[in-house]
Amino acid sequence: MQQSKIAYACQYADDELQLLELLLEKVRYYDPDLLVGYELHNSSWGYVIERCMIKYEINLIEEFSRIKRNDTAAMRSDSWGYRKAAIFRIVGRHLLNVWRIMRSEIDLTSYRFENIAFHLLHTRIPHYSYQTLTNWYTSGGPTLKEKVCRYFLDRVQKNLELLDVSNMISRTTESARTFGIDFYSVMTRGSQFKVESMMLRIAKPENFVLISPSRKQVGEMSAAECLPLVMEPISQFYTSPVLVLDFQSLYPSVMIAYNYCYSTCLGKVDTTKRDFVKKDDLKYGMDMLDIPSDILQLMEKHINVSPTGLMFVKPSIRKSLLAKMLSEILDTRVMVKRTMSEHENDKGLHRLLDARQLGLKFLANVTYGYTSATFSGRMPAVEIADSIVQTGRETLERAIEVINKTEKWKAHVVYGDTDSVFVHLPGRTRDQAFDIGNDIADTITRMNPVPVKLKFEKVYHPCVLVTKKRYVGYKYEDRDWKEPQFEAKGIETVRRDGIPATQKMMEKSLRILFETKDISQVKSYLQDQWMSILSSRVSEQDFILAQEVRLGEYKEGYESVGARVAMESMKLDPRAEPQYGDRIPYVIVARGPNEKLRDRPMTPLAYMSDRYVSKHVVFLLVKYFLNLVWKSSSLRLDSEYYIRKQIIPALERIFNLCGVDVASWYSQMPRRKQALAYSVSQLAEYSNNSRTIEQYYSSRHCIVCRKISDQG
DNA sequence: CAAGGGACCTAA
DNA sequence: TCAGTTAGGTCCCTTG
Structure with a gap:
């Protein structure tokens, strides 16, 4: 679609009520099966419905419905809908909660609209606060008013594009056909429902009936006794193929x-x-x-x-x-x-x-x-279930034994989890490894009844096995591969509970290790990076932590840091309540020496606006003078915390296997140099205004329109 | 200071 | 009323 060329048919409304009537008219005219919104409770349809109810006492849920009912309650409290879909339902139409769909589709550190759009549509889009938009619309000229309209129009359009690129609608309809259940159930119901639907189709012709035990009977059933095999890996850095x-x-x-x-x-x-x-x-x-x-x-x-x-x-x-x-x-x-x-x-x-x-x-x-x-x-x-698990376990154990005992392979199983084996081939080339891999797969497959099949997936060369369920390596799926692929499982590079800085530094140092096998290069790379962090020559975005938050599920006093951040924001604005399962970002700032971690988080926006007071350079200069006086009160990220608690432990777990002590690399960094680096950064920040302004420009320019933005 | 519990997130 | 599982690692905080 050529977005920019679309001519929108505009209709104008004199007041809000008329606008709402127009909306209703559109819904009835086009009679859509799906109503789509990025977030359905506090914004889009949910907002309109709530607004209409409170201000005009019109029940839009009923009006949007395809069937008239008399008993529709406006907004019922519905914890299932709150967690799974939408807290209200419109009879005859499906409501699609785009962010929740995306949350289950892809793993992201943030599910803000701009971030999802960036990852799926590969475009940067701006974000403006409601305050800014309101100002533009109420007191801005025609250009600004249009800008507001286009802003929302663009978002509406992008919601549809998101559904399109993720192939969500067709996948859901296909699944509905495959499982034999309806569209909405594919999205909202669990896997049991799907298995049952499929199973019933096959059971019916054979005159089987499925039993339905009560909750109590299910509770009285025996507990599982069999466990899958998870080997303790032989943890080390492997330079031969695995x-x-x-x-x-x-x-x-x-x-x-x-x-x-x-x-x-x-x-x-x-x-x-x-x-x-x-x-x-x-x-x-x-x-x-x-x-x-x-x-x-x-x-x-x-x-x-x-x-x-x-x-x-x-x-x-x-x-x-x-x-x-x-x-x-x-x-x-x-x-x-x-x-x-x-x-x-x-x-x-x-x-x-x-x-x-x-x-x-x-x-x-x-x-x-x-x-x-x-x-x-x-x-x-x-x-x-126990029979299945135990048979699976024994299948794997037999395979391991055969691999270890077959002389010609000179192979050694170093790890295995449930259905996989990692086989070390000391001293062999990658080419030999592919031959042996195929041979092993064939041999083991022949030992087992059809359709049990051991598949030769890939060669890691080199790799590091860290602990159970955590490993990383350079992957080759085929002997023709010229370049390997970096692949990590379970370690910080693939986890979302750390900071991007850890991810980047870990991946980079692992790549250096894999490519050069030279620890001293890793060391100098890391010391460089630490110096940059200490002297604030890094992007603050790389230090944002984020956590999934489920308010209402915490034990008193056990709220996670993310939950605490969210609760703080809600004190200022009740509508800032995060959606169930949304990810809340925060940064850790330096405070007094004995402050607990959970008392030191801040939302990135609050942190940024404290650091960069205003949007005009003039104000910035004022801030600069104020800073001369109030220097000590200015916030800064807790670099020590980030380095010592986030970055170093992660690196240690890997590089200690290579016989080095990462923490000592950090403390070896000349203290004077550290101090100097720090004071230089302070100096740059507080007394060299050209650098401060430059900083301001680099982070305050809007990536989309190249103009200075007033958002963080 | 060690042990244990809660919360998160991931592998399979 | 609406709900696949267990194993595993790690951090932070509290308690003994």
Whole structure:
């Protein structure tokens, strides 16, 4: 669409009431299925609805509805909607809460509209406070008034673009088709609902009925006893290739291969006597399972016994419901993926098929979860879940043993988690590694029943295994790869509870380590960076922390720092209440020596406006003179905190494995130099006005329009 | 100062 | 009324 060329048909309203009537008229005229807003409670539709209710006592929820009802309460308190969707519903139309959709789509440190737009649409858009917009609209000239309109128009348009690029609508409709449920349920209901819907379709033709235990019965079920295998990694810096192999869809494969299902279970076997154990051990899901011995005798040749001692009939007697469903899902997925590769050029079709295969993948993955959902489950069966986990565990353990024991590979398993193995090949080249990797994958796959398959995923060369679930390396997926890809799991570079500075410094120093294997280069890089931080030659944006906040879920006195920041802001403006699950940014400022951390956060905006008082250089000069007097009261980021508590510990966890002490690198930095660096920065800040003004310019210029902005 | 609990976030 | 799971690492704060 050519946005700039769109001619908007304008209609004018004399007053607010008329404007609202126009809005209502539009909704009725176009009769949309979806009403979209970036944030539905405090702004957009929610705001209009609330405003209309309070000022004119018109219930817009009812007016927007496709069906007239008499009993609609205006805004019910609805904690489920508050957490999952919208706190109000409009009959006949779906409300899309864009930020909440995006929150579940992509991992970002902030879900402000501008940030989402930047990451998905790759454009920078400005943000103006309501105060500024109001000023422009009420006391500005026609140009400013137009600017306000265009500002909002642009945002409305961008909301739709966000839905478009994320492919959200078509993915949701495709999932609805795949699962056999309606559009809104795909977005708001959990995975159990989806599994059930799919399962019922297959159960019906076989005349199966799903049992529905009560909450109480579910609560009385036994607890799970089996755990997946998580190896303690051999933590070190590996300069030789490390192979990564994992079992593809391990749990679904196990369910298919061994016919594990509600419909095929024959109860527990006494492993010593191959006979029934006592009755109180026959607990099976919510019920007891007691198959008469004579029937069992008949079946003897057709039974698989799981590692936990549960008996299941073989597929030759009855193919399990779950296996049918899962093999259908996996086969269809393979088919869809093949069709996808045949239609690379048809972008629309390609996207649609991709959406379909993602839906199938999702379903395959959550089916195991359904059997083990003991907290909120509607039909869990711990015994089956345990069988799956234990079989998976033993499959992995067998693989590890074979890999370690096969002489020709001279391989050593150094880590494994649930369904993956990391194999160290000391002294081998990357090329050799690819040969061995393929050989291992084939060998292990042949050892296991169809469709269990060990897939050779990638080679890390080099890499660092830090702890369980935390590792990082240069990845090669194919022997032809000329350049590796930096890949990290679990460490600070992929976490959102630290600061961007840590992420950047860690990635950079790891890259230096991987490329040069020279610790001294890492050292000088880090000392450089620390010096920059101490002398404030860094962007303050890299020091913003952010946390997800769920007000109303905290124990008294245990509010997280983010929650405290949010609560402070709410004291000034009740409408600043964060949405449930929104991420709250803050910075840590230097205060007195014994101030607790949780008493030192500030919102970035408050921090910035304290530092940069006004938008005119003249005022800045005034501020400069004031600073001569009040210098000590000026805020500054707590560099010591950031370096000692955020940056160094993260680096230490990795580089201590290489035998160095990162903390000492920092304390080794000449103190005098440190002090000097600091005082130079103070000097620059307070007594060299050209530098201060330059600073002001660099951070105050609006990135979009190049004009000085009045926002932080 | 160590231990333990709460809160966050991630891997699988 | 609406709800997949467990394992694991880390930080901060309180308590003994």
